[in-house]
Amino acid sequence: MAVNTTVEVVLPAMGESVTEGTVLEWHVQEGEAVETDQTLVEVSTDKVDAEVPAPTAGTLVRIHAAQGDAVSVGAVLAEIAPGDGAGPAAGGNGGVPTEDPEAGEAQAPAAQGDDAPGDGAQGEVVDILTPGAGESVTEGTLLEWHVAEGDSVRADQTICEISTDKVDVELPAPGAGTITELLAAEGDTVTVGQVIARMRAGAAAPARPAADGSGNGPAGEQDRAGAASTAVPADARISPVARRMAAAEGVDLSAVRGTGPQGRIIKADVEAQGNGDAGGRAATAPTSGTKTQLKGSAAMLARYMDESRSIPTATSFRTLTVTTLTGRREQLKAAGHRVSFTHLIAYAIAKAVQDDMPVMAHHFADADGKPTRVDDDQVNLGIAVDVEKKDGSRTLMVPVIRDAGRMTFPGFVEAFGDLIARARTNDLTADDLSGANVSLTNPGGIGTVASVPRLMVGQGTIVATGSIDYPVGLGAIGEQIGAEKVMSMTSTYDHRVIQGAESGRFLKAVEERLQGEHAFYDELFAALGAQLGSAPRPP
Numbered sequence: 060m061a062v063n064t065t066v067e068v069v070l071p072a073m074g075e076s077v078t079e080g081t082v083l084e085w086h087v088q089e090g091e092a093v094e095t096d097q098t099l100v101e102v103s104t105d106k107v108d109a110e111v112p113a114p115t116a117g118t119l120v121r122i123h124a125a126q127g128d129a130v131s132v133g134a135v136l137a138e139i140a141p142g143d144g145a146g147p148a149a150g151g152n153g154g155v156p157t158e159d160p161e162a163g164e165a166q167a168p169a170a171q172g173d174d175a176p177g178d179g180a181q182g183e184v185v186d187i188l189t190p191g192a193g194e195s196v197t198e199g200t201l202l203e204w205h206v207a208e209g210d211s212v213r214a215d216q217t218i219c220e221i222s223t224d225k226v227d228v229e230l231p232a233p234g235a236g237t238i239t240e241l242l243a244a245e246g247d248t249v250t251v252g253q254v255i256a257r258m259r260a261g262a263a264a265p266a267r268p269a270a271d272g273s274g275n276g277p278a279g280e281q282d283r284a285g286a287a288s289t290a291v292p293a294d295a296r297i298s299p300v301a302r303r304m305a306a307a308e309g310v311d312l313s314a315v316r317g318t319g320p321q322g323r324i325i326k327a328d329v330e331a332q333g334n335g336d337a338g339g340r341a342a343t344a345p346t347s348g349t350k351t352q353l354k355g356s357a358a359m360l361a362r363y364m365d366e367s368r369s370i371p372t373a374t375s376f377r378t379l380t381v382t383t384l385t386g387r388r389e390q391l392k393a394a395g396h397r398v399s400f401t402h403l404i405a406y407a408i409a410k411a412v413q414d415d416m417p418v419m420a421h422h423f424a425d426a427d428g429k430p431t432r433v434d435d436d437q438v439n440l441g442i443a444v445d446v447e448k449k450d451g452s453r454t455l456m457v458p459v460i461r462d463a464g465r466m467t468f469p470g471f472v473e474a475f476g477d478l479i480a481r482a483r484t485n486d487l488t489a490d491d492l493s494g495a496n497v498s499l500t501n502p503g504g505i506g507t508v509a510s511v512p513r514l515m516v517g518q519g520t521i522v523a524t525g526s527i528d529y530p531v532g533l534g535a536i537g538e539q540i541g542a543e544k545v546m547s548m549t550s551t552y553d554h555r556v557i558q559g560a561e562s563g564r565f566l567k568a569v570e571e572r573l574q575g576e577h578a579f580y581d582e583l584f585a586a587l588g589a590q591l592g593s594a595p596r597p598p
Contacts, residue, residue: 065120065121065138065139065140065141066114066115066117066138066139066140066141067135067137067138068099068100068111068113068114068135068136068137068138068139069133069134069135069136070102070111070130070131070132070133070134070136071109071111071132072132072133078131078132079104079129079130079131079132080102080103080104080109080129080130080132081102081103081104081127081128081129081130081354082100082101082102082124082125082126082127082128082130082136083100083101083102083103083108083126083354084100084101084126085099085100085122085126085215086098086099086100086101087099087100087119088119088122088214088215089119089120089121089122089214089234090118090119090120091118091119092116092117092118092119093113093116093117093118093119093139094113094116095112095113095114095115095116096112096113097112097113098110098111098112098113099111099112099113099119099136099137100124100136100137102130102136103354103358103359104359104489108485110485111136113139114139115139115141116141116142117139117140117141117142118139118140119137119138119139120138120139120140121137121138122136122137122215123135123136123137123138124136124137125190125215125230125231126215126231127228127229127354128190128191128228129190129191130191183259183260183261184239184257184258184259184260185233185234185236185257185258185259185260186254186256186257187218187230187232187233187254187255187256187257187258188252188253188254188255189221189230189249189250189251189252189253189255190221190228190230190251191251191252197250197251198248198249198250198251199221199222199228199248199249199251200221200222200246200247200248200249201219201220201221201243201244201245201246201247201248201249201255202219202220202221202222202245203219203220203245204218204219204241204245205217205218205219205220206218206219206238206241207238207241207302208238208239208240208241209237209238209239210237210238211235211236211237211238212232212235212236212237212238212258213232213235214231214232214233214234214235215231215232216231216232217229217230217231217232218230218231218232218238218256219255219256221249230255232258233258234258234260234261235260235261236258236259236260236261237258237259238256238257238258239257239258239259240256240257241255241256242254242255242256242257243255243256297312297317297324301324301325301328301329304329304330305329308329310329310332311332312324312329314332315328315329315332316328357452357454360454360455363515363516364513366515366516367513367514367515367516369516370423370514370516370553370555371553371554371555372514372551372552372553372554373551373552373554373559373562374511374549374550374551374552375549375550375552375559375562375563375565375566376509376547376548376549377547377548377549377550377563377566377567377570378545378546378547378548379545379546379548379570379573379574380543380544380545380574380597381527381543381544381545381546381573382543382544382595382596382597382598383573383574383575383594383595384400384403384404384546384573384574385527385544385595386594386595387403387575387580387595388400388403390584390589390591390592391584391587391589394587394589394590396587396589398472400527401442401499401501401524402471402472402475403573403583404499404501404524404569404573405440405442405460405463405471405475405499406463406468406471406583407569407572407573407579408440408497408499408522408569409438409440409460409463409464409466409471409497410464410572410577410579411565411568411569411571411572412438412464412497412565413437413438413463413464413465414464414568414577415564415565415568416561416564416565416568417434417438418519418556418557418561418565419497419519419520419550419552419557419561419562419565420434420435420437420438420439420496420497420519420520421433421434421496421519421556421557422435422496422517422518422519422553422556423553423555423556430555432556435494435496437461437462437464437465438462438463438464438465438496438497439459439460439461439462439463439494439495439496439497440459440460440463440464440495440497440498440499441457441458441459441460441495441497441498441499441518441521442457442458442459442460442475442478442479442498442499443455443456443457443498443499443500443501443512444456444457444458444479444482444483446482446483446485448485449485456482456487456492457492457495457498457515458478458479458481458482458487458491458492459478459491459492459493459494459495460474460475460478461494467586468582468583468586468587469586469587478491494517495515495517495518496517496518496519497518497519497520497521497522498515498518498520498521498522499521499522499523499524500512500521500522500523500524501523501524502523502524502525503524503525503526503527503546503547504526506526507525507526508525508526508531508547509523509525509547509549510523510525510549511523511549511551512549512551513551514551514552514553518553519552519553519556519557520550520551520552520553520557520562520565521550521551522548522549522550522551522569523548523549523551524546524547524548525546525547525548526546527544527545527546528544528545529542529544529545530542530545538598541597541598542598543597543598548566548569548570550562550565550566575594
């Protein structure tokens with residue numbers, strides 16, 4: 060007996076804190092040829108989105124995880140047949156072929172009929188299982204079937220929707236074939252791994268009158284359904300509830316315009332048609348707007364923001380003049396060093412926490428039900444970065460400079476630049492995005508005067524800096540009257556482990572460094588090998 064060998068594509072490790080991810084998008088389909096290192100699939104974790112490459116050239120013969128599936132690190136995502144792609148025929152993602160040694164003999168005569176399955180795995184009965192949706196999810200509710208028994212389906216076509224207490228999941232067909240059994244009804248509670256349907260792989264749908272969706276409706280209803288849906292396009296998206304209602308009421312579905320997602324015909328459309336409304340009228344009815352499900356990093360960001368509401372925060376404000384900061388930066392630029400305001404401010408924050416106010420990096424934890432203050436003994440500084448994704452949408456990433464308070468300024472700038480560059484190209488690892496205990500966000504770059512940002516779980520404080528400009532009302536005359544430009548800073552902190560007086564002293568310590576105290580610029584210039592010029596003077 061010939062043995063076909065395939066290469067498994069597994070979800071790679073993406074950091075110590077990452078145990079699972081969500082399949083965002085497959086870039087190839089079963090049967091397609093792939094090259095070594097070609098991107099096969101995009102996977103999102105709660106830290107980072109990653110592209111999984113092909114480990115070898117060949118043919119993708121089986122996809123095990125559908126878009127939207129939660130998969131664990133090390134789980135098999137797909138299989139590749141190296142070379143010319145000779146490999147086992149796919150049962151589809153999540154499909155488990157039913158092994159019955161007698162089934163092949165019993166079905167052998169069918170091979171001479173027009174509807175006989177092809178070679179390989181065609182004709183095999185495949186179990187369709189409730190997918191996993193994360194370690195904490197064990198069951199869900201079957202919301203709606205998108206197919207009925209006897210329907211032909213394409214690989215990855217959505218066949219039903221399942222809701223859990225964490226997420227709603229669209230379950231795709233594990234391959235092309237015909238649905239033979241629906242084993243769970245809409246509204247049923249189904250457990251992860253439960254067989255909820257079966258399909259015959261590769262078999263064409265036998266000719267039959269359109270049924271009411273349940274496969275066992277009265278003959279009269281089936282006749283009406285056939286009459287009502289004879290002209291409905293094969294690829295029309297129709298809710299099973301709508302199909303059953305149309306069958307019962309004798310509504311011609313070909314005359315109904317769907318107002319559901321992707322033009323799907325839903326119950327309300329059939330009701331409107333049955334009440335005499337024109338098919339197009341339902342489409343012009345008032346709607347509640349466009350709804351887009353958040354996925355991947357956007358969904359994780361939303362979850363983090365929800366979690367942040369559990370932190371009792373307070374905020375301190377401070378306004379400082381920036382004459383010294385601006386002047387010292389100009390001196391560095393003149394000496395050939397590309398240094399930004401954010402470089403200087405972030406480094407001042409790291410040094411102030413490390414040397415004067417380590418309490419600002421303390422964060423809260425619940426240890427066996429007891430409130431606990433955690434001291435990491437180092438400053439792990441998160442830098443908020445606004446990132447544009449490939450689809451044009453924007454997201455927030457916060458890469459972390461570890462032990463920033465003990466770094467020299469050149470080392471700090473190098474680490475800063477590396478993280479920001481990799482954030483822009485989506486090359487950050489999960490470890491790059493975890494462990495911050497202090498963060499900096501700089502909305503001042505877009506003109507924001509002051510900001511009170513959200514504090515994430517696991518952090519002690521987040522600093523926000525505002526725009527650098529003349530005080531409000533003096534923009535037009537500030538230079539003429541000799542006014543100094545200013546910048547606001549806020550410190551939003553966890554009030555369970557940090558008090559207001561500590562936050563105020565922390566902002567003062569940051570300002571002192573930016574004004575040149577504590578030999579801040581002396582050490583910084585020396586580390587860069589630059590000559591420290593005379594102190595900048597106010598206008």
